[in-house]
Amino acid sequence: MSNIAAKAISALFAITLGFLATSTMANTDNDAIAERIKPVGSVCVEGEDCGGPATAAAGGAFSAADTYTASCAACHASGILDAPKFGSSDWSDRATAKGMDTLVTNAINGINAMPPRGTCASCSDDDIKALVEYMVDSAK
Ligand code: HEC
Secondary structure, three states, X not given: OOHHHHXXXXXXXHHHHHHHHHHHHHHHOHHHHHHHHHHHHOOXXXXXXXXXXXXXXXXXXXXXXXXXXXXXXXXXXXXXXXXXXXXXXXXXXXXXXXXXXXXXXXXXXXXXXXXXXXXXXXXXXHHHHHHHHHHHHOOO
């Protein structure tokens, strides 16, 4: 038998042993395994506390900071095209001059180079309002 074949066979043997050891453990440790896989199979009914951030993400909880980064920062971080710049007095000036309601309405409908909803198609009116507040707050 060639050396390589011998190595291959002993490797196979080791894998088989390993598999046997694992399946024996599995049989004697069913409770531990059931416990480990439980969250995967558990059903979460609406209204129940189904445990933490994963549920919130699945339910689409809105984060102004994250959505700003994803949808608004492309223009508002740098102030490109004369977009009011995040963290600058651009925002406080506009809020004073126009009022929050007008800023929110213009963000929803778009104004000049500002696209409707700032390209965030999935943002509700309330989400846009939260984003505008987030950016205006950045000026303080
Ligand atoms: C493609 C670039 C671009 C993106 C993306 C963008 N904006 Fe703008 N935004 C602008 C520009 C340019 C202006 C300035 C428009 C003007 O006053 O002429 C502006 C202005 C605004 C204003 C002020 C409106 C007013 O009446 O003065 C608000 C509020 C606003 N954006 C919110 C948002 C929000 C919220 C997002 C993300 C969901 C967003 N923008 C994404 C370019 C952008």
